[in-house]
Amino acid sequence: MPVLSRQELVLVLITMIWGATFLTVQLAMQVSGPFFFVGVRFTFAGLLLMAVFAPLMRGLTRTELFGGIAIGASLFLGYFLQTYGLQTISSSKSAFITALYVPLVPLLQWLVLRRPPGLFSWIGIALAFTGLVLLAGPDAGPIAFEAGEIATVLCAVAVAGEIILISHFAGRVDSRRVTAVQLLAAGLFSFALMPVAGEPVPEFSWFLAASALGLGLASAGIQFAMNWAQKSVSPTRATLIYAGEPVWAGIVGRIAGDRLPAPALFGAALILAGVIVSELRFGKSRSPVEEIDDGISKGHP
Numbered sequence: 001m002p003v004l005s006r007q008e009l010v011l012v013l014i015t016m017i018w019g020a021t022f023l024t025v026q027l028a029m030q031v032s033g034p035f036f037f038v039g040v041r042f043t044f045a046g047l048l049l050m051a052v053f054a055p056l057m058r059g060l061t062r063t064e065l066f067g068g069i070a071i072g073a074s075l076f077l078g079y080f081l082q083t084y085g086l087q088t089i090s091s092s093k094s095a096f097i098t099a100l101y102v103p104l105v106p107l108l109q110w111l112v113l114r115r116p117p118g119l120f121s122w123i124g125i126a127l128a129f130t131g132l133v134l135l136a137g138p139d140a141g142p143i144a145f146e147a148g149e150i151a152t153v154l155c156a157v158a159v160a161g162e163i164i165l166i167s168h169f170a171g172r173v174d175s176r177r178v179t180a181v182q183l184l185a186a187g188l189f190s191f192a193l194m195p196v197a198g199e200p201v202p203e204f205s206w207f208l209a210a211s212a213l214g215l216g217l218a219s220a221g222i223q224f225a226m227n228w229a230q231k232s233v234s235p236t237r238a239t240l241i242y243a244g245e246p247v248w249a250g251i252v253g254r255i256a257g258d259r260l261p262a263p264a265l266f267g268a269a270l271i272l273a274g275v276i277v278s279e280l281r282f283g284k285s286r287s288p289v290e291e292i293d294d295g296i297s298k299g300h301p
Contacts, residue, residue, distance in 0.1 A: 019248025068181025
């Protein structure tokens with residue numbers, strides 16, 4: 001039985017933490033609106049990284065600033081939609097639907113970069129879509145995609161778009177500087193849209209403060225760990241480890257009383273299978289476009 005390296009064990013730990021955050025966000029939505037929560041979480045994370053990388057931030061280039069803002073816009077959209085969806089769907093369901101971003105990346109590469117998906121990507125997409133149908137409509141009969149499910153599917157599309165943007169800028173930016181900018185940009189976008197959406201500032205709550213700041217600290221800390229670990233772990237192997245994120249979310253949700261019916265559990269398993277299958281290759285090396293910096297792109301939620 002293969003033994004995991006220290007770096008791979010760190011990635012497994014990160015994946016477990018991610019899985020637990022779905023329930024935390026869902027509980028926080030009982031005392032806060034999604035714009036405010038996302039704003040506090042990512043503004044704090046961005047300012048924290050800018051403070052840690054203060055000497056490096058002086059070298060920020062125009063490309064890094066523009067790239068960070070563009071990636072931050074996608075990051076904001078993905079997290080806002082996910083947070084919005086968690087107001088009405090379970091943390092387990094949200095985690096599995098969000099995982100659709102992995103098989104969606106090849107589709108976006110086809111549309112944006114004119115790179116058609118390979119066989120395994122198509123199989124993964126088919127498995128994931130079938131799983132989504134079962135997960136979103138577990139009671140059989142007509143499939144009812146309600147607001148929470150629709151928002152979370154759009155979240156997965158936004159995350160896939162974020163990955164494409166990261167692959168576009170990866171070779172021209174310093175990952176530490178662009179990560180700090182994208183986190184801060186995501187937080188500021190969220191705060192800026194609060195008055196547009198008419199979302200009020202919630203009453204102070206120690207749980208809300210601890211959740212938002214704690215997840216912001218986790219987001220910043222996880223970036224350090226991932227950047228270190230993925231110097232020796234391939235993107236493909238890292239992605240297979242990350243595929244366990246919704247499984248951990250499901251375990252945490254079940255401990256908290258979340259019970260998905262049997263068809264929904266089967267659908268969740270199909271989505272997970274689609275994620276894994278979409279990363280398989282016919283024994284050939286991945287292209288530069290496919291060698292995405294997972295250390296920046298896959299920290300969800």
